[in-house]
Amino acid sequence: MAKITKLEDIVSLCKRRGFIFQSSEIYGGLASCYDYGPLGVELKNSVRAAWWKDAVQMRDDVVGLDCSILMHPMVWKASGHADKFADLIAECKKCNTRTRVDHLTEKAEEAEEEHTKHISLDTAMATAQDLSNKVCPNCGSVGQFTEPMPFKLMFETQMGANIDDSMTMHLRPETAQGIFANFKNVLDTTRIKIPFGIAQIGKSFRNEVTTKAFIFRTREFEQAELEFFCKPGTDEKWYEYWKESRFNWYINLGIKKENLCLRNHDPDELAHYAKACVDVEYKFPFGSGDWQELEGIANRTDYDLRQHQRGIRTLNKWFESDRDLTKIELSKEAEDYQSGPLSYFDDEQKTRYIPYVIEPSAGIDRSTLAFLVDAYDEEEVRGETRNLLRFHPALAPVKVAVFPLVKRDGMPEIAQNIYNDLKKYFNCFYDEKGAVGRRYRRQDEAGTPFCITVDGQTLQDTTVTVRDRDSMDQVRVSTDQLLNHLREKLEV
RNA sequence: GCGGGUGUAGCUUAGUGGUAAAGCUCCAGCCUUCCAAGCUGGUCACGGGGGUUCAAUUCCCCCCACCCGCUCCA
Numbered sequence: 076m077a078k079i080t081k082l083e084d085i086v087s088l089c090k091r092r093g094f095i096f097q098s099s100e101i102y103g104g105l106a107s108c109y110d111y112g113p114l115g116v117e118l119k120n121s122v123r124a125a126w127w128k129d130a131v132q133m134r135d136d137v138v139g140l141d142c143s144i145l146m147h148p149m150v151w152k153a154s155g156h157a158d159k160f161a162d163l164i165a166e167c168k169k170c171n172t173r174t175r176v177d178h179l180t181e182k183a184e185e186a187e188e189e190h191t192k193h194i195s196l197d198t199a200m201a202t203a204q205d206l207s208n209k210v211c212p213n214c215g216s217v218g219q220f221t222e223p224m225p226f227k228l229m230f231e232t233q234m235g236a237n238i239d240d241s242m243t244m245h246l247r248p249e250t251a252q253g254i255f256a257n258f259k260n261v262l263d264t265t266r267i268k269i270p271f272g273i274a275q276i277g278k279s280f281r282n283e284v285t286t287k288a289f290i291f292r293t294r295e296f297e298q299a300e301l302e303f304f305c306k307p308g309t310d311e312k313w314y315e316y317w318k319e320s321r322f323n324w325y326i327n328l329g330i331k332k333e334n335l336c337l338r339n340h341d342p343d344e345l346a347h348y349a350k351a352c353v354d355v356e357y358k359f360p361f362g363s364g365d366w367q368e369l370e371g372i373a374n375r376t377d378y379d380l381r382q383h384q385r386g387i388r389t390l391n392k393w394f395e396s397d398r399d400l401t402k403i404e405l406s407k408e409a410e411d412y413q414s415g416p417l418s419y420f421d422d423e424q425k426t427r428y429i430p431y432v433i434e435p436s437a438g439i440d441r442s443t444l445a446f447l448v449d450a451y452d453e454e455e456v457r458g459e460t461r462n463l464l465r466f467h468p469a470l471a472p473v474k475v476a477v478f479p480l481v482k483r484d485g486m487p488e489i490a491q492n493i494y495n496d497l498k499k500y501f502n503c504f505y506d507e508k509g510a511v512g513r514r515y516r517r518q519d520e521a522g523t524p525f526c527i528t529v530d531g532q533t534l535q536d537t538t539v540t541v542r543d544r545d546s547m548d549q550v551r552v553s554t555d556q557l558l559n560h561l562r563e564k565l566e567v
Numbered sequence: 568g569c570g571g572g573u574g575u576a577g578c579u580u581a582g583u584g585g586u587a588a589a590g591c592u593c594c595a596g597c598c599u600u601c602c603a604a605g606c607u608g609g610u611c612a613c614g615g616g617g618g619u620u621c622a623a624u625u626c627c628c629c630c631c632a633c634c635c636g637c638u639c640c641a
Contacts (some may be wrong), residue, residue: 083634091578091592103615103631159641228641248641284639285568292640348639459603480600507592512602519602531600540601547602 085448086289086361092464092520093291094118096449109440113118114521117502119297119443120500125469126437129324130274137272137301138265142253144278145234145244148400149393153386154252154379155347156229157400159243161530191255192451218293226555230234230294231281240407242398247281251434253277254302255379258417269419269430270302270313276439291359291367296440302432306421307561310350310431314374321372321435325355327444329467330449334358336366348378356446369445370437381408384415384429442509446470447467451524456547464522465545468565475524475561476499478514480530485510490529493539493554497527519544525561 089095094115098108111365131139142377151157181230229248235241247253254273261273276299286292305313305344312527318337325335340352352373356366368452388406396402414427421428450464468474477494479486504523506514511528518526526542531549533539539557541564 081634086633093577097632100614100632104633106632150590154641281641287634289633456602461603478601483615484600487598509598510602510604512604513603514603515601516603528601542601549601 080287081361085444086317089115089444089447089452092434093443107461108295109284109290109293115443118447118470119439121447121470121472122446123299125328126439127274127276127326130272130299130301130435132512134272136270137303138261138267138275140257140261140273140275140472141277142250142275144247144280145232146256148242148244149386149397150252150256150383150404151229151245151248152400152403153382154255155382156248156252162461167356168464199230202427213490220367228282230282235255241395248281249279249436250275250277250298250300251302251379251436252551254300255383255417258304258380262419263322266356269421270303270305270309270366272301274299274301274307283428288367290444299437299439300433302375303434304419307428307431308378308431310374311316312319313433314351314372317372317433317435321437322355323369325369325445327467328470329465330445334445338366345523347374348373348375349426350376357441357449358379359445359448367441369442370435372433372435375432375434376429379419379432381412381415382415384408384412387416393417416544461516461519463519463544466522466524468524471522471524472502473504473518473521474505474565475525475527476506476518476523477527478505478529479507480511480528484531484534485534486529490527490531493527493529497558497561503560515542515547527557552567 086095090097092114093112096110097107097114098110101558117555127420131137148157156170172446174518178267179502182232196523218495230246231239232244232246234244238489257273261267277297278295279298280295281290286294290296301317303313303317322335323339327330332451334357336356336358338354338356340349352367356368357369359367382405383409385405388409389403392403392406410419413429416427417429418427419428419430430431445463446466449467450470452462452463452465454463464471466472475497477490477497479490490507491505504518505523508514515526522544524544526544528540528549533554537554537556538551541552541557541560542549544548
């Protein structure tokens, strides 16, 4: 079994093997930012590819999309991020604890409104000035707060090099909104019919209050999101479907079942847009064995499309208020919103409606790390410890390594030829240095599923050995059967 | 943001007010016909910046990063 017990061991493992490095390390590092090394980028690419294949390419009812990170400011007004990602924070002078102003409760009040609904920045500014009766949730002091200060959870940047007419933009805090904004485009160009999904993988950015815990909560991160549009009333069925489907995706890629679970959100834990939500959690082996979220599957109902219909109606207001999002409120929803610009026409029933959305939203970085940690293993071989990564073949950074047994008798040349042929099909690695046993072990550490060795017998009968990473067993395979043999074993 | 801790080579550790040791790894060569063998040689480090001092990796200050615990976590 894996021997990793602390986060530090995971960090060390990632660094040692060239999976994940601290960003800008030569300058002392940049908090919460990480880079993927040579093996890490292959692993992460494989995770992406596995998700894309499962969510898009193997299905007839899902199409892909790749949206820009910068989007029209109104997108974030409509989605709610512009308001809700700009919370006001006040600091308790007694204990220096920072708390969201809208989470503070009055002295006499019970904690009944712990999950106060979010309010706009302006409203909060107007109503939150009087903190004299508010209670610090940490130390219980009353009215000991600093002036509320805005806490921007979205990254801001300027679009337009000319500062006079540049516009403040936000880096997207989720990829989902790009999908909603393109819902109509996809409908109009693909002939796809409900129920169907749109999938996207890409970077998102959130100015989290705290990051910590290696790459579990970083400010820049990669998401794989699927928005699955379905007819209202069928949403609960699809929610169950995606719950099961997404859970099994991890299991099928080798995550040990005892390390994975589904956790339903409590009603008071739900985001404002969600009717139901469940997390796929992985038991990371640090601390006391914390379960950490890899993916959330939410029933977003028709919330987002309806919000964007309101956003479209608000556009003029935005222009008229000098493009200042804080000065405007979203327009009211139209009476006949069900037949609005983002509605769907059901051919069979000849009616229009706003579809419901089931959203499986996975963290690529988190799951990459989960696959890495889950694959880590140590075992005793002839009194020595063998370290290996038991990656599923689809995820292994290197699929096949090719060696000459020794560096003579023409073996390197034959091995090179095999390598040159195989690398057209899989990511391969060639090595002829040192003892073959050491080369095998190096590949074990990288998680390479198979090693091909050209030996003396190859010169006689053109067969090579194929050595299995997990069992260390070897079989002889004819070189002209090698590609087929590996394809079958690697399931690619 | 608060409290505590940590920072010496790729990794794991040692050590010192006079610029640093070892094991593993890595590289080169020899040897080697299947699982980290052996021999020889070699590369590589005191997180960054100030201060005190003749001299700082060591003492002091500031900064950075990471870990643990709070807080936070649409």
